[in-house]
Amino acid sequence: MSGITYxxxxxEVLHRIRARVWRPxxxxxxxxxxxxxxxxxxxxxxxxxxxxxxxGILERRRKAGTRVSPDPxxxxxxxxxxxxxxxxxxxxxxRHAILQKAxxxxxxxxxxxxxxxxxxxxxxxxxxxxxxxxxYLYEDRWINMAAVPGIRSADFSRxxxxxxxxxxxxxxxxxxxxxxxxxxxxxxxxxxxxxxxxLFVTERLTRIKQVSVTFVRLAYAPGYxxxxxx
Amino acid sequence: MSGITYxxxxxEVLHRIRARVWRPxxxxxxxxxxxxxxxxxxxxxxxxxxxxxxxGILERRRKAGTRVSPDPxxxxxxxxxxxxxxxxxxxxxxRHAILQKAxxxxxxxxxxxxxxxxxxxxxxxxxxxxxxxxxYLYEDRWINMAAVPGIRSADFSRxxxxxxxxxxxxxxxxxxxxxxxxxxxxxxxxxxxxxxxxLFVTERLTRIKQVSVTFVRLAYAPGYxxxxxx
DNA sequence: CAGTGGTCTAGACCACAAG
DNA sequence: TTGTGGTCTAGACCACTGG
Numbered sequence: 001m002s003g004i005t006y007x008x009x010x011x012e013v014l015h016r017i018r019a020r021v022w023r024p025x026x027x028x029x030x031x032x033x034x035x036x037x038x039x040x041x042x043x044x045x046x047x048x049x050x051x052x053x054x055x056g057i058l059e060r061r062r063k064a065g066t067r068v069s070p071d072p073x074x075x076x077x078x079x080x081x082x083x084x085x086x087x088x089x090x091x092x093x094x095r096h097a098i099l100q101k102a103x104x105x106x107x108x109x110x111x112x113x114x115x116x117x118x119x120x121x122x123x124x125x126x127x128x129x130x131x132x133x134x135x136y137l138y139e140d141r142w143i144n145m146a147a148v149p150g151i152r153s154a155d156f157s158r159x160x161x162x163x164x165x166x167x168x169x170x171x172x173x174x175x176x177x178x179x180x181x182x183x184x185x186x187x188x189x190x191x192x193x194x195x196x197x198x199l200f201v202t203e204r205l206t207r208i209k210q211v212s213v214t215f216v217r218l219a220y221a222p223g224y225x226x227x228x229x230x
Numbered sequence: 231m232s233g234i235t236y237x238x239x240x241x242e243v244l245h246r247i248r249a250r251v252w253r254p255x256x257x258x259x260x261x262x263x264x265x266x267x268x269x270x271x272x273x274x275x276x277x278x279x280x281x282x283x284x285x286g287i288l289e290r291r292r293k294a295g296t297r298v299s300p301d302p303x304x305x306x307x308x309x310x311x312x313x314x315x316x317x318x319x320x321x322x323x324x325r326h327a328i329l330q331k332a333x334x335x336x337x338x339x340x341x342x343x344x345x346x347x348x349x350x351x352x353x354x355x356x357x358x359x360x361x362x363x364x365x366y367l368y369e370d371r372w373i374n375m376a377a378v379p380g381i382r383s384a385d386f387s388r389x390x391x392x393x394x395x396x397x398x399x400x401x402x403x404x405x406x407x408x409x410x411x412x413x414x415x416x417x418x419x420x421x422x423x424x425x426x427x428x429l430f431v432t433e434r435l436t437r438i439k440q441v442s443v444t445f446v447r448l449a450y451a452p453g454y455x456x457x458x459x460x
Numbered sequence: 461c462a463g464t465g466g467t468c469t470a471g472a473c474c475a476c477a478a479g
Numbered sequence: 480t481t482g483t484g485g486t487c488t489a490g491a492c493c494a495c496t497g498g
Contacts (some may be wrong), residue, residue, distance in 0.1 A: 005467075024397060025390075030483060041469045042461045046484075051238075056309070063483045071396055073311045076406050079286070080304035080460075147405075166301055176306050177457040180410035180430040180450075195351060198428035200410040204460075220410075227407040235486075260464060271488045276465075292495045293464045 004040040009048035012038075017057070017068055040103075078228050080176065082163050083129050083137060083218075092131030096160045099190065100126040102146070110142050112213035113205065121145045125161050128190050131190045134221070138190040141216040148213060165206075165214060174206040178226075181219070191221045200224045234270040239278035242268075247287070248296055248330045255300045258288075281364065308384050308458050310406065312366060312393050313359050313448075322361030326390045329420065330356040333375070340372050344442035351375045355391050364451075368420040378443060395436075395444060404436040406458075411449070415434040421451045 016022050028034075033050065035042040049066055052058045056073040060066045084094045106114070106122045116122070122142050131135040141161060143151060154164050183197045191199070200220045206213045246252050258264075261279065265272040278295055282288045286303040290296045317324045336344070336352045346352070352372050359367040371391060372379060384394050413427045421429070430450045436443045 032483085041471090042484095043470090043486090044468060046486090047467090050485085060484065061478090063478055063481080063484075064476095065483060071312045071315060071393070073309045073315075075408075076308045076310050078306045078308070080306050082301045083300060083302075163301070174460050175457055176304075176460055177455050178408055178430070178454075179455045180428040182412075182426075182428040184314055196412075196426055198410040198412040200408070205460075222410075225407050225409045227405055230404050230436075233465060262464085271469095271490090272465095273489090275486060276467090277486090280466085290465065291497090292466075293462085294495095295498050 004038050004044060006044050006048040006051070009034070009038060009040075010052055013048065013052060014057070021071070024068050024072070027065050027067050028068065030065060035129060046176050074230055076228050076230060078226060082166055083139075084160065086128065087131040087136060090131065092136070093133075095130045095133065096124060097128045097130070098125065098156060099128055100124070101156075106142065106144075110215060114142065114144060116144060116212065120224050123151065125156070126186075126190075127160060127162075129160070135191045136221055138187055138219045138221075139216060140219075141214060143214045144212055147208065147211050162216075173208075174204060176205075177203045179203070187219050191219065193222050197222050200226065234268050234274060236274050236278040236281070239264070239268060239270075240282055243278065243282060244287070250417055252298050254298050254302070256298050257295050258298065260295060304460055305436060306458050306460060308456060311397055313369075314390065314393060317359065317361040317366060320361065322366070323363075325360045325363065327358045327360070328355065328386060329358055330354070331386075336372065336374075339446060344372065344374060344445050346374060346442065353381065354387070356416075356420075357390060357392075359390070365421045366451055368449040368451075369446060370449075371444060373444045374442055377438065377441050392446075403438075404434060406435075407433045409433070413449070417449050421449065423452050427452050430456065 013028075022028050029037070031045045033041050034045045036110065042153045049058060049060065053060045053066070056075050058066055059069050059071055081089070087094045102124050104122060104124050106116050110116065110122065111118065111120065123145055124165065125139075125141045125143070127139040127141070128135060128150060129139060139162065143161075145151065148165070148168070179201050181199050183191065183193060183195055183199050183203045185195055187199060188195045188197065199222065202218045203216070204218075205215050243258075252258050261266070261272050261275045264275045268275065279288060279290065283290045283296070286305050287299055288296055289299050311319070314324045332354050334352060334354050336346050336350045340352065341348065341350065353375055355369075355371045355373070357369040358365060359369060364435065369392065373391075375381065376400070378395070378398070380398065386394060409431050411429050411431045413421065413423060413425055413429050415425055417429060418425045418427065429452065432448045433446070434448075435445050
């Protein structure tokens with residue numbers, strides 16, 4: 001090979017954009033032209049540009065060619081790990097406690113959220129996750145029993161619901177939302193803080209083939225920060 | 231070609247994982263074996279598996295082979311667009327107002343955050359972004375004057391600082407953090423809410439070649455939710 | 461050492477959309 | 480219509496690392 005790698009090409013492209021040789025909105029040369037310039041195969045240029053397009057730096061369209069994005073949309077990526085992992089990665093000792101576990105008919109707001117039947121049976125579980133015995137995360141979860149056969153016989157004393165679902169209902173789709181919320185009484189008590197304190201909350205709705213499996217709200221203890229590199 | 235696409239292979243792999251043919255932790259066949267099975271080139275299998283590995287579903291190591299991730303780390307991706315775009319995408323009419331603009335020596339906490347010199351000059355700008363004339367986002371930004379030549383002559387009445395920086399200092403690296411915060415007086419007043427209200431906040435530190443360019447804190451009006459598909 | 465993934469090549473055909 | 484990106488192929492060599 002010529003020693004040209006797709007990463008080398010990416011570096012060069014980024015350099016040219018930074019140096020304003022190619023400016024936001026500009027059309028850059030075609031793959032064929034760049035392959036000729038760099039003395040490599042088109043496939044190599046293709047991979048380089050395709051990946052840059054995935055990050056939002058370039059925009060590509062057949063026939064129209066490749067442009068530098070006019071206003072680059074940064075794509076921030078966050079790792080959503082199993083909570084135990086998250087805590088252990090921070091050097092904490094993980095422990096969890098189940099505060100409540102009940103089989104109930106879905107209340108109306110959960111029916112609406114999860115698009116459940118009026119008579120749908122759910123498992124409602126509230127769990128506290130601790131790091132070094134300090135409250136770390138308060139979990140309020142609703143599970144659609146119909147969607148997860150086998151959950152009746154699961155034992156959540158050793159493995160948390162969180163982890164059990166990951167293992168037994170993998171690769172599900174859904175949405176995740178981040179928001180801020182003033183602590184209510186239940187949250188304040190669980191997280192050992194005061195009512196009204198601003199909490200970082202993530203809500204996740206998980207589906208397998210259009211069917212809602214679980215809705216979970218995770219409220220982090222005050223001071224939590226979710227960070228990523230750009 | 232045989233009609234086999236890398237996407238078809240990805241679908242098949244996901245199906246096998248869901249069907250528990252391949253379970254978390256399991257080693258799956260090598261690229262060569264899968265290429266033979268699917269009747270396609272190894273490069274096609276490679277792309278399929280490589281992309282799945284990027285999403286965290288598979289783990290690959292030379293010689294060791296490819297495994298189904300024992301506890302899959304979901305990667306959630308968020309688009310960080312220019313604020314004007316974000317508002318317009320939601321159907322709002324964008325407007326912004328500069329609440330304060332001052333050239334000042336960096337206060338100590340900013341010095342520390344941005345790793346600035348004691349005598350570093352900064353531009354401190356507080357901006358309110360509005361959607362349909364309703365407060366949407368309160369921006370508190372510090373800019374390292376030394377890192378952005380040309381900013382002295384910029385006019386921020388038409389183009390917001392946000393947008394100016396994107397256009398003039400593109401492709402910078404840095405970190406972004408999400409957190410929840412009780413509104414202080416300045417935030418409450420700007421966002422037309424009450425002190426103590428939980429606000430969703432993002433903080434961004436932007437660098438070009440190790441040099442801090444800008445630190446910005448964005449406090450969203452109450453009720454803001456940041457959502458993405460998984 | 462040997463098997464696996466990582467990458468590049470040269471060529472080909474296809475799908476899409478701008479002109 | 481035709482140029483562009485999107486993808487596949489068959490083969491090759493390399494880089495890493497487990498056994």
